Amino acid sequence: MTDTDSKPLKVLLVDDEPNILMAYQRLLRMELFETVYTTSPDEAFELLKFNQFAVVVSDQRMPQMLGSLFLEKAREISPKTVRIMLTGYSDMQAAMDAINRGSVYRYLTKPWRDDEFKLTIRQALTQYRMGEERTKAHELIKKQNSELQELSKHLERKVFERTQEISALLLQLEQSLLGTVQVLAGIMDIHDESVGSHCRRVAALSRELGIELGVTGRDLLELQIAAKLHDLGKVGIPLDILRKPETERTPEELEQVAAHVIRGAATLRGVPNIGHVPVYVRHHHENLDGTGFPDRLTEKQIPLNSKIIAVANAFDHELNIQTIYQNTTSLKALGEVKKASGTRFDPKVVKALSKCIYERIKDKGEEIELCMKNLKAGMTISREIRTAQGILLFPKDTFIDERHLEQLRSFLELDPFADIVYVYKVRAAARAS
């Protein structure tokens, strides 16, 4: 009988009578386990301290020490060793007590029957082996758990590091994209300041319309970039052609101006991480009924963001550019846009424009429009301020202090699209006085 290391298991037998020990020896000599015999409980303690015994068998009646006490101490020294008590009929109560206290696995009565004695020892050895297996399994599970925990910590750390790297990379990409957009917007300004300022207003209005229509996140950012650069393709067209009323342009000049959507989109396609912006720019002159350019797309073929830019563009042209409407108002400009709802423009975008314009008119008596850089501490904003991706920075009615301005300055470095803010006229004046 062996343990998993192929060493024979050991059985310690303790009895004060040498004759009994010799009888054990005779009885057990053919067994596969190793036997150790002693007449002294003290020697048995020493043996238990320095050897791993699978089983210990002790007589109850020994002059040096009662077997029950010996086995109690043996349990303290070697808890895993399975304990068997040998007792006469007169000591049955002591054996029962020992079993009840858990200090003894079995008891055998004297005189013993050989086969019963051997069977009990074998069962005790099985009991020991099962205990050992349980301990090993428990240790293995503990080790595997700790390895798993370590692996999981390692993975968490790796995921965290990768997420950090990706976030930093994305931020870098976004900043580089916004930087490029600013450069291109600057080129438009240099070429024709009126085109640049028109594009800024169209970007601000497109953002309002986009939010109203549920455009969010990256789509909202791309909408604003496309709106801000929608006329990029006009760079290079001579100013006298651009400033000439459409009715006075020659067919070649009309063609040259109309091609700005294709040139703008083609230029933007070379910008890394630009997303769908070139598509939005290419289609900002498409009409719902298919009469637009350059691809004569209809209704569902036109991206929503292009439809939004088309409406914002037309409204701004009506309000700010067409000299014929010099004395126009927001409502008149809105009326002109509405005339083309369902033919040139998507009715739901026109409806969103109408809502935005009426809200502006409602507040007009008491609010003024400012460039973000002219916002001062002491003013109260009459509309909320959101990031390019629609995240709310400051709600309506926020009283602006130096801390807010500082936050806005850092925000503008990352997100230069929020050029226009609205503040209460009366409150701004009251604060200023």
Ligand SMILES: [Fe+2]
């Ligand atoms: Fe355009």
